Amino acid sequence: MAKPKLAIYWAASCGGCDIAILDIEDKILDVANFFDLAFWPCAADFKYKDVAAMPDKSITLTLFNGAIRSSENLEIAELLRAKSVVMCAFGSCASEGCIPGLANLTTLKEICDYAYLKSPSTVNPEQIIPQPKTKVPEGEISIPVLWNTVRTLPQVIDVDYIIPGCPPQSNQIAAVIEAVIDILQNGKPLPPKGTVLGATDKSCCDECPRKRDVKKIKKFVRPFSIVPDPDICLMEQGIVCCGPATRSGCGAKCVIAGVPCRGCYGLPSHIRDQGAKMVSAIGSVIDSQDPEEIERIIATIPDPMGTFYRFSLPDSLLRRNQA
Amino acid sequence: MSFEPKILGILCNWCSYTGADLAGTARLKYPANLMSVRVMCSGRVDPGFIFDAFKAGADGVLICGCHPGDCHYVEGNYKCLRRIPMTKTLLQGFGIDPNRLRLEWVSASEGLRFQQVVTEFTEQIRSLGPLQLKEWGYTPHQSEAGHPEPQPALNQ
Ligand code: FES
Numbered sequence: 114m115a116k117p118k119l120a121i122y123w124a125a126s127c128g129g130c131d132i133a134i135l136d137i138e139d140k141i142l143d144v145a146n147f148f149d150l151a152f153w154p155c156a157a158d159f160k161y162k163d164v165a166a167m168p169d170k171s172i173t174l175t176l177f178n179g180a181i182r183s184s185e186n187l188e189i190a191e192l193l194r195a196k197s198v199v200m201c202a203f204g205s206c207a208s209e210g211c212i213p214g215l216a217n218l219t220t221l222k223e224i225c226d227y228a229y230l231k232s233p234s235t236v237n238p239e240q241i242i243p244q245p246k247t248k249v250p251e252g253e254i255s256i257p258v259l260w261n262t263v264r265t266l267p268q269v270i271d272v273d274y275i276i277p278g279c280p281p282q283s284n285q286i287a288a289v290i291e292a293v294i295d296i297l298q299n300g301k302p303l304p305p306k307g308t309v310l311g312a313t314d315k316s317c318c319d320e321c322p323r324k325r326d327v328k329k330i331k332k333f334v335r336p337f338s339i340v341p342d343p344d345i346c347l348m349e350q351g352i353v354c355c356g357p358a359t360r361s362g363c364g365a366k367c368v369i370a371g372v373p374c375r376g377c378y379g380l381p382s383h384i385r386d387q388g389a390k391m392v393s394a395i396g397s398v399i400d401s402q403d404p405e406e407i408e409r410i411i412a413t414i415p416d417p418m419g420t421f422y423r424f425s426l427p428d429s430l431l432r433r434n435q436a
Numbered sequence: 437m438s439f440e441p442k443i444l445g446i447l448c449n450w451c452s453y454t455g456a457d458l459a460g461t462a463r464l465k466y467p468a469n470l471m472s473v474r475v476m477c478s479g480r481v482d483p484g485f486i487f488d489a490f491k492a493g494a495d496g497v498l499i500c501g502c503h504p505g506d507c508h509y510v511e512g513n514y515k516c517l518r519r520i521p522m523t524k525t526l527l528q529g530f531g532i533d534p535n536r537l538r539l540e541w542v543s544a545s546e547g548l549r550f551q552q553v554v555t556e557f558t559e560q561i562r563s564l565g566p567l568q569l570k571e572w573g574y575t576p577h578q579s580e581a582g583h584p585e586p587q588p589a590l591n592q
Contacts, residue, residue, distance in 0.1 A: 218529065262570075262571060384484075385484045385488070386483075386484045386487055388483075388487075388526050389482060389483035389484035389486075389487055389523075389526075390482075390483075390484065392483040392519050392522045392523055392526065393482055393483060393519060395518075395522060396515050396516075396518040396519035396522065397515060397518075399518045401518070402504065402514050402517070404517065404521075407517065407518050407521060408521055411521055411522050411525065414522075417522065417525050417526060417529065418526065418529035418530075421526070422529075429487075430484065430487035430488055430490075430491050431487055431490065431491060431530045431532070431569065432569075432570075432571040432572070433530075433570060433571050434529070434530055434531040435530055435531040435532055435567075435568075435569055435570055436531030436532075
């Protein structure tokens with residue numbers, strides 16, 4: 114019997130998800146034994162035209178990482194959707210936009226201006242900014258069109274499952290792959306469409322071993338400016354921690370190490386917007402009833418948009434800067 | 437035709453909703469732009485409700501609760517008091533004028549005050565104009581149908 118085909122793709126992402134897949138150690142041998150690798154640009158030389166030539170639904174499983182921010186990202190997402198039986202949004206970029214999604218705080222023009230003209234390390238005396246089409250002596254050449262708005266994979270194509278995380282933790286990836294092999298080998302039923310794999314549906318606080326005793330605070334501090342107590346909730350020590358607004362499944366690694374949760378596992382299903390949930394959580398921890406003092410305390414939170422929406426801006430209720 | 441703003445009012449059950457009721461029984465007229473939702477306490481107002489309201493087409497959101505010290509649940513309105521300024525910070529981050537959101541204290545006996553607050557807020561939102569959210573009607577390939585996005589890299 115022919116082996117089931119596996120595809121792994123990166124759109125707007127950093128490559129960390131691909132590394133996380135390699136990080137599953139000897140399980141990667143199971144993957145190589147069980148699957149026939151149909152497409153994985155990060156690891157081997159495949160061409161888009163090879164994928165386009167495959168019959169529809171001939172790839173059993175596609176793990177798609179990366180957000181959608183260019184015409185190329187969308188084109189390949191649609192191509193892989195047509196060729197795959199199961200399409201999985203893999204990692205935070207694909208499922209909720211992640212760091213590339215912070216581009217939604219500004220505009221494409223500002224990003225291009227900064228990157229190609231204004232940044233201190235740029236030397237560009239001819240003020241060249243890449244254009245989708247350029248004329249050269251040999252004719253016209255083109256590059257993919259960059260968009261003003263970064264989108265998530267489920268916003269542009271039909272997605273079957275989501276594996277959250279930036280990147281998904283290797284033990285979780287290994288468990289998912291084991292389950293997939295089990296399903297394919299033993300004819301087990303697939304989980305219902307839309308299931309979030311490799312995570313739980315509680316908040317990060319649920320896995321966090323730190324103690325909470327409803328202590329309130331008068332100001333917020335940056336993590337480097339104090340030595341946090343190892344046993345007490347970071348929020349109660351004045352460190353902004355996104356645990357209350359974040360799905361668990363990572364094993365609360367960061368908070369155990371004394372670093373606040375940044376929210377990379379995204380929203381559990383009972384929360385609709387990470388920033389809104391963080392506002393609620395922070396509202397409960399501030400020790401003041403005086404509007405002016407409250408303003409002063411809130412002003413000690415550096416970059417609320419970038420902190421609360423670091424991973425989920427394109428997937429948030431308002432999605433982008435509207436101005 | 438002049439712009440008629442859509443305003444969502446979220447009123448706490450014990451003071452402000454009763455205050456709104458009083459405005460009604462006293463036949464005090466206030467603009468019909470306000471659509472009110474009753475919650476048990478202003479402390480129940482999750483900032484997500486506010487974002488959701490804007491997403492669903494509201495041009496302004498008015499939250500009314502008991503005066504400080506009068507909350508039926510003792511602390512609820514203080515929670516709300518601490519959430520609203522930060523919600524405004526986030527609205528600003530989303531490029532939405534924070535004046536589209538307002539928190540007011542209205543007691544059960546302040547029907548007249550309720551009328552004034554709603555009238556004044558409606559005028560304020562009218563002057564801010566309609567809120568048109570980008571991104572929410574998006575479908576892939578819209579650009580081909582003349583949608584402004586995706587845009588080519590700029591600075592031709
Ligand atoms: S009951 Fe009115 S604000 Fe809490």
